[in-house]
Amino acid sequence: MITLADVHRAAALLEGVAERTPVESSRAVSEIAGVPVHLKCENLQRAGSFKIRGAYVRMAGLSDDERARGVVAASAGNHAQGVALAARLLGLDAVVFMPTDAALPKIAATREYGAHVELVGSSVDEALVHARAYAERTGAVLIHPFDHPDVVAGQGTIALEIVEQVPDVATVIVPVGGGGLAAGVVATLAELRPDVRVVGVQAAHAAAYPASLALGQPTPAPELRTMADGIAVGMPGQVPFDVLARAGTEVRTVSEEDLSRALLLVAERAKLLVEPSGAAAVAALMAAPGEFTGPVVAILSGGNIDPQVLLRVVRHGLASAGRFLWLHVRIDDRPGALADLLHDLAATGANVMHVSHVRTQVELAVDEVAIEVQVETKGPDHCAAVMHALRTAGYRLTD
Template identity: 40%
Template sequence: MLSLADVEAARDRVTEVARVTPLEYSHSFSRMTGADVRPKLENFQRTGSFKIRGAMNRIATLSEAEKEAGVITASAGNHAQGVALAATRAGVDAKIVMPEHAPIAKVEATEGYGGEVILSGADYNDAQDRAHEIEAAEGRTYVHAFDDEYVMAGQGTIGLEIAEQCPEADTVIVPIGGGGLISGIATALKATLDDVRVIGVQAEGASSVAQSLEKGSRQEIDAVDTIADGIATRSVGQTPWEVIQERVDEVVTVSDNEIALALTYLLERSKTLVEGAGAVPLAAVLAETFDYEDDEIIVPALCGGNIDLNDLTTVVVRGLVQMGRYIKIRTELEDNPGSLQRLVDIIADHNANIYGIQHDRTSRDVAMNAADVVIDLETHGHDHVDELLAALEAHGYEVETLV
């Protein structure tokens, strides 16, 4: 099984490329939770995620013949960038298969680091099948995103940094997709810190490890559905699975709404941009998906910052909804002069700001003498939303909340 010596050897190989990323106390999240929250900001890593560590360690161990033949991998995006950069630095040709709907930013970044991108399949597992076909046809070495001890050891160098930067840590929270990251970090932490707790977090829509632990054997789920595309895998790797069972204390899940809320808070309170998978550890803390004490020192590992800007807009809006800061409503008005003005006046009287209005008198869903109105509103919290909706209903409006 993966050992501390493996992780320490990996650090010697990746030091030239991988940065030592910050670990900083958060006043905002500590105040919000009552714990002592100190995020590990791996989203500041080169390529925007931890994946460069494992990729660099694996490529550094290739034979000369393997380097000459080139490498192939499959990735949802972050591992792709890590392999592309590590291969380019080592003078190795790299092909990367990514899902057809991989975020544009990750595709372009991978190409920018020197990798040849091939888009194939609906998700990571489909892309992996295509990558193995290329591996067999061209004799390339497959660099697995997580089910490889060299890759796991490379990711584990984050654990060494956490142990050095925060030796008093009580709990470290790590996202889980295929399991390479948490298996490496848990190996490093359990061997260097006394009584540290390692908790894994998955998205509810990609909870293969949580289900595997519940059933007592490694499970593959039929499909994944989450905004956290970086951990959207259908199964955990066999090698990481063995480490997780022995060295990870607990695995919890968070919803997409909880992920969006954490991501939005990070932007607003910490001025820190992460992707969905990067927000998952903080989401678990904010949602209290595991038990922790007041003043407990918690290190959420924010392990990726590569979010597509188109996705960011959607996620932030969802986060604002969770905070009670944005709402979209629909109601029906009498189709006569002044009806819309009366509605707007009520909204203004309750200090809600209108982002946009859609007024449709031709909708088949309303009577001939009525109009359908959809309004996007900026609000000031859940209590404000409740007060506004109550006021509208008191004035006779039947209001449907759309988001």
């Protein structure tokens, strides 16, 4: 059991260590959700995510003998940075096992905080196997990313801040990986504000909790295939699972398109940079407008995103939002035909980004050319207007 007293003790330990992150209201997200929405900006936390809270509380409670043996952790990046920073603040040696495809900025930041990083396996779960083996071999203390009461209590300090910052909060939406953050919020609000509904969110292609809660025990996720590496965890932790199961917490799933659209919306309209997992709560609001009682607090759990991933996600989000249009057009194979097409596209206000000119397709007539054009638009309505204008002008568009 994690009690409110445990969370208050954790808050005392975190004084001067973790930031009291701001809560920003968002008119854009509120309009989509149909209720007032506030964003709890843990992306602005030290080390870029909420993880410093739980990691520091866990490590601050170690005995002198345990501290002398050092600590070991496994993480895709956020917990790694939280452990590395906490170890530096507490003067401990830290080894962190990270998946081989972990984001380069997260690896670099973890090393810069002073931890020794080992790249192993293709997932957090595989890295955790290596971390456990290292702990058994060396005596280092394993700092689990979510499956420990101290970690859960540390994450629960976010709920203390939310209640003070948004006193009339009715719903809190939380990204869920292993479940430590959600469990901390649920355990805290169960005593402090039992009237507040807590909803967890997982990526649909990395969702262990819905089936686990239905079966009554932690169950492996059938797949781990998501851009949201911060919540791509194959198995719920027993400690957070017990908290969420006892409370009957609902855990929803969101698609990759939902995540990318949410990340883009938060960046464009709220001027906040988050990683895909950090956008999960907003993705849930956008995917199910009208289903949440307001005021809603959506926790932006982290902002540690690889610029290369950011570029791909933004492109994906633009496409999902109808801001890109891929046109396949057949035109006559005559001089000036392509120039006419581009002129007519320009007249619609669409911005041409890429053109492919193909003469050798089986389905083409001898006097036809296939043109593939990628254009930037102003949204779905503009996409429809562009296609209508081209069809009206006599162009043959194919799917």
